[in-house]
Amino acid sequence: MNREDFPLLKTGIIYFDNGATSLKPKAVLNSMNDYYENYGANIHRGDYDASYKASEIYEQTREICRDFIGAASKDEIVFTSGTTDSLNKIIFGFFKQYLKKGDEVLITKAEHASLLLPFMMLEKEIGIHLVYMPLSEEYRLTFESFKNSVTQKTKVVAIAGVSNVVGDHRPLKEIGAYCRENQILFLVDGAQSVPHQATNVLEDHIDFLAFSAHKMLGPTGIGVLYGRKELLKKMIPLEYGGDMNQSFTSLGEVTLKDVPLRLEAGTPPIAEVIGLRSAILYLKEIGMEEIAKQEMYLKKYFLEQVKDLPQIEVYNASVEGGNVIFNIQDVFSQDAAIYLNHFKICTRAGAHCAKALKEELPVQNTVRLSFYFYNTKKEIDTLVAALKKSDTLYDIIL
Ligand SMILES: Cc1ncc(COP(=O)(O)O)c(C=O)c1O
Known part of the structure; x- marks a missing residue:
């Protein structure tokens, strides 16, 4: 796998919205x-x-x-x-x-x-x-x-x-x-x-x-x-x-x-x-087993990086697979997604087309990261750096 195969990555985006649609080689x-x-x-x-x-x-x-x-x-x-x-x-x-x-x-x-x-x-x-x-x-x-x-x-x-x-x-x-x-x-x-x-x-x-x-x-x-x-x-x-x-x-x-x-x-x-x-x-x-492995590895890496950030609440930490749903404390999920967009980070906010799940979750909406095999640790580092500065969120998006 070569990240060069994916033209959209050349625009400088960090793409964590693969659940919505993937990039095309x-x-x-x-x-x-x-x-x-x-x-x-x-x-x-x-x-x-x-x-x-x-x-x-x-x-x-x-x-x-x-x-x-x-x-x-x-x-x-x-x-x-x-x-x-x-x-x-x-x-x-x-x-x-x-x-x-x-x-x-x-x-x-x-x-x-x-x-x-x-x-x-x-x-x-x-x-x-x-x-x-x-x-x-x-x-x-x-x-x-x-x-x-x-x-x-x-x-x-x-x-x-x-x-x-x-x-x-x-x-x-x-x-x-x-x-x-x-x-x-x-x-x-x-x-x-x-x-x-x-x-x-x-x-x-x-x-x-x-x-x-x-x-x-x-x-x-x-x-x-x-x-x-x-x-x-x-x-x-x-x-x-x-x-x-x-x-x-x-x-x-x-x-x-x-x-x-x-x-x-x-x-x-x-x-x-x-x-x-x-x-x-x-x-x-690439092989489907390799793909599943890489996604799990990225999820674990992300969780490790945010585990000491009290403002980040993850709702599915122990679930296997390459999805993370989280919120930044006291921040509406869509505001969080708009904030991350300032760093060219693409995520998805809301109820993710599974609106009946709102009846079960402790919150109405979440930010979703959905990784794919072409995502990297470096991209996660950029995301985590942005999350660490999230106290400036409303200064940036308003
Ligand atoms: C679990 C699940 N089912 C169905 C769909 C609908 O897929 P499509 O919009 O490609 O028809 C999606 C799309 O996000 C999905 O995640």
């Missing part, structure tokens, strides 16, 4: 440019070389994604516009048909709006019950909490692999194995886990997985929906149009293609899929 940008400059045709439609090449790389990317998340078949990989799109397709295209009134969905208050809100809509529409599994110390989800929440009515467990606020790595393997044994479906929001740790949907018995390319070095506008084939085949397309149908007549006789194409109506984001391909190849070159 030149390899990703170049591959997308190469598509537009040298073979920018549509896929699956043209009988000429540029279209053959675009189609081949597009389908190759499906295989690269399959390998990256340990799926059984590349036909289980559907390209979407991102995690939110994937989750909505899974919840409205599959679970809306599968779940019945009174069925229970296990979830937590720490989940992102993109997972919670579609299920809340189903709660209103068909009368399912969302059951919030209790969070344990430092807002983690434990296997015990999950197991104690299961009842005869539990039909689905829907959780993030890694929470975008607390950053805890959920016990996916144990929960997945229990679900499979007990005919409970397991949906994982992988927006924060797939970019930061090795993923294996088969080993973890994951039935559905959603993730976004832009949080793992790739471009915006492209994500992945993984579904176990027999379940994916039962999913209802939420969009109809070109490339997803086999044939149709004016009499309304419509034959759709098989999955995954049935679930990819219209011209897909081809350049973005090509960018995702380069992003995964880049991550694989």
